[in-house]
Amino acid sequence: MAIFQKSEKISTIDFVPISKIIVDSANLSEKLLQGDTRSVARAITIVENNSKAASDLMKAIFPKTGNALVIGITGAPGAGKSSLVDKLAFYYKNKGERIGIVCVDPSSPFSGGAILGDRIRMSTLGLDKNIFIRSMATRGNLGGLSRATVDAVAILDAAGFDKVIVETVGVGQDEVEIVKTADVSVVVLVPGMGDDIQAIKAGIMEIGDVFVINKADREGVLRTEKELEALLTLAMRPDFWNPPIIKTVATESKGIEDLSKAIESYYEFQKKGENLERRKAIAKWRLLELLQERLLADILNRNGTGAKLDRLAQEIAEKRNNPYSAVEEILK
Amino acid sequence: MAIFQKSEKISTIDFVPISKIIVDSANLSEKLLQGDTRSVARAITIVENNSKAASDLMKAIFPKTGNALVIGITGAPGAGKSSLVDKLAFYYKNKGERIGIVCVDPSSPFSGGAILGDRIRMSTLGLDKNIFIRSMATRGNLGGLSRATVDAVAILDAAGFDKVIVETVGVGQDEVEIVKTADVSVVVLVPGMGDDIQAIKAGIMEIGDVFVINKADREGVLRTEKELEALLTLAMRPDFWNPPIIKTVATESKGIEDLSKAIESYYEFQKKGENLERRKAIAKWRLLELLQERLLADILNRNGTGAKLDRLAQEIAEKRNNPYSAVEEILK
Numbered sequence: 001m002a003i004f005q006k007s008e009k010i011s012t013i014d015f016v017p018i019s020k021i022i023v024d025s026a027n028l029s030e031k032l033l034q035g036d037t038r039s040v041a042r043a044i045t046i047v048e049n050n051s052k053a054a055s056d057l058m059k060a061i062f063p064k065t066g067n068a069l070v071i072g073i074t075g076a077p078g079a080g081k082s083s084l085v086d087k088l089a090f091y092y093k094n095k096g097e098r099i100g101i102v103c104v105d106p107s108s109p110f111s112g113g114a115i116l117g118d119r120i121r122m123s124t125l126g127l128d129k130n131i132f133i134r135s136m137a138t139r140g141n142l143g144g145l146s147r148a149t150v151d152a153v154a155i156l157d158a159a160g161f162d163k164v165i166v167e168t169v170g171v172g173q174d175e176v177e178i179v180k181t182a183d184v185s186v187v188v189l190v191p192g193m194g195d196d197i198q199a200i201k202a203g204i205m206e207i208g209d210v211f212v213i214n215k216a217d218r219e220g221v222l223r224t225e226k227e228l229e230a231l232l233t234l235a236m237r238p239d240f241w242n243p244p245i246i247k248t249v250a251t252e253s254k255g256i257e258d259l260s261k262a263i264e265s266y267y268e269f270q271k272k273g274e275n276l277e278r279r280k281a282i283a284k285w286r287l288l289e290l291l292q293e294r295l296l297a298d299i300l301n302r303n304g305t306g307a308k309l310d311r312l313a314q315e316i317a318e319k320r321n322n323p324y325s326a327v328e329e330i331l332k
Numbered sequence: 333m334a335i336f337q338k339s340e341k342i343s344t345i346d347f348v349p350i351s352k353i354i355v356d357s358a359n360l361s362e363k364l365l366q367g368d369t370r371s372v373a374r375a376i377t378i379v380e381n382n383s384k385a386a387s388d389l390m391k392a393i394f395p396k397t398g399n400a401l402v403i404g405i406t407g408a409p410g411a412g413k414s415s416l417v418d419k420l421a422f423y424y425k426n427k428g429e430r431i432g433i434v435c436v437d438p439s440s441p442f443s444g445g446a447i448l449g450d451r452i453r454m455s456t457l458g459l460d461k462n463i464f465i466r467s468m469a470t471r472g473n474l475g476g477l478s479r480a481t482v483d484a485v486a487i488l489d490a491a492g493f494d495k496v497i498v499e500t501v502g503v504g505q506d507e508v509e510i511v512k513t514a515d516v517s518v519v520v521l522v523p524g525m526g527d528d529i530q531a532i533k534a535g536i537m538e539i540g541d542v543f544v545i546n547k548a549d550r551e552g553v554l555r556t557e558k559e560l561e562a563l564l565t566l567a568m569r570p571d572f573w574n575p576p577i578i579k580t581v582a583t584e585s586k587g588i589e590d591l592s593k594a595i596e597s598y599y600e601f602q603k604k605g606e607n608l609e610r611r612k613a614i615a616k617w618r619l620l621e622l623l624q625e626r627l628l629a630d631i632l633n634r635n636g637t638g639a640k641l642d643r644l645a646q647e648i649a650e651k652r653n654n655p656y657s658a659v660e661e662i663l664k
Contacts, residue, residue, distance in 0.1 A: 055656045062654035174506060276649055283648035286655045287641060287662075288628070294659055295627040296620070309619060316615035317608055322394035323618045324387045327626055330619075 025053055029060040035160045037132055044134055047151040050144055050293065058151060061158040068157040068164045069267055072182030074175060079188045080214045083250035085167045091256045092163050093130050100156030101133040104149050104168040104178060132156065146174045147289040150181055180207055181282050183270070184263045188212045189228065191220035208243055209266045212259060216247035239273055241266065299330065357385055361392040367492040369464055376466055379483040382476055382625065390483060393490040400489040401599055404514030406500045406507060411520040412546045415582035417499050423588045424495050425462050432488030433465040436481050436500040436510060464488065478506045479621040482513055511539055513614050515602070516595045520544045521560065523552035540575055541598040544591060548579035571605055573598065631662065
């Protein structure tokens, strides 16, 4: 396990509440573009809260994005994504690169699941100044998680990280969209999952540029591989790429180099193709996400909307009103 | 397997394109409230497309909702949710009830995953006139899946179905929100999944009113049960309910009655408590979902917005613009 060299200084991930942050956008973006980790952490907090400062910041750094290789990693809970991401990060680090990791965690606001996950992983990853890790948790009902995540990736990209890994727990709608914005999308399976039609239904098959069968020391790996191959044969990709299947045992660091090579090979492959259409589709998605968030925020920030929303929700709960009439009242 | 009585007439689930439907809201809602299956299917198509007709329809039927027991079932892909839902539906049917099933499927629009899933399940379920099954698939980037799903549940409720089961594939953000709107939320696990911190991170633990360990004939069931118990002990619920853990082998119809009893017992339990606050929180969530969708639709339906969106996406893809400035331009 030579790759576990916990060395160097503690990487400072700050949890300063937004109200305490005095934002000097110009100064922040300047330090961020120089790769200052503290500024990166602060910038992500700002985009999470989507204030006016977020807008200024993103405008300033956007032209500097597009240099990192962005890797999206998804798969069902229990597939061992975190271990895989950690080992991949160490692998890149040992080649002298800087790696940013953004985890999307659909935990409810009650549990602090994201924080827990962070803490556990900090013990191996966070001590390395060349690896930056941050969890994005949901913040209630107002959405914006996808937008904030994609902004966080842009921040790490602009800050000069060589690789940015976006890890999504779960295979929900938003999570799939986020992974699609990556340069290379990796779908992680485990032996035994392939024996269920659910794996097809999950809609994650077609977003995979690279497939990983993790925990490949378990029984059933051959069957899963064969089933996956059969599925991939059925689905002809528009770009004619043939997604490789990599077997890994992340907990034992096995197969990590193979995975990195597969990622690299798709990255090279897609660079040759017409990339602009894909980037345009991503840009459109980002625009719509941001637009929707901004429109809702504008309405909710109007005087009296909060109280009105409360009253209408009460009326609906008591069946004296319905959501459709209520929304019309708000929009009036 | 006596419960597999494929009998009676074929339940007609129509796939008429919305443009072909001449909507007579008053007539449709009247027939729907009488429990006409064809009208139910049509009404769901209408809410999926969120036209003006959807609004009229939902306003008309909303006062008639609130009678069905709504059961949310979630869990990771491969946990065997579909089989479990199917067996539970047959169990209720054999007790003389009518069951509506709404499946949320985050497949991309390319694969038609939802349709595939539907077809396979139609072969066992769709032939029964007392069981109605419908998949809700994502339709591109404009969201609205959660809203449409909750509307579909309301339609089945108003149409007099005794039980409405909402099945979500995956454990994403939207999926968790949808399951929360159910009267009873069931989280499905399989042996071996509990040995991973991911299970906690997935944020599904705390939404479970009832837990199921499916595929309980597999190895590791005791360990998963113990780990789950330990986790549940850690998390004290605000209502002091102690979520039961039910072991099932859905493919062999084992444990289905136990599951139905557990669902019933939580349903009785929560009826005693203060329910209005919960219903109000759900109403608020529905309001915000609908509001957001409506606001975006209003902007996109404006003359010229489509072309502008295209141009801005192109500029962003070419790095001549950034999403934040672009959104400001749209909102001007």
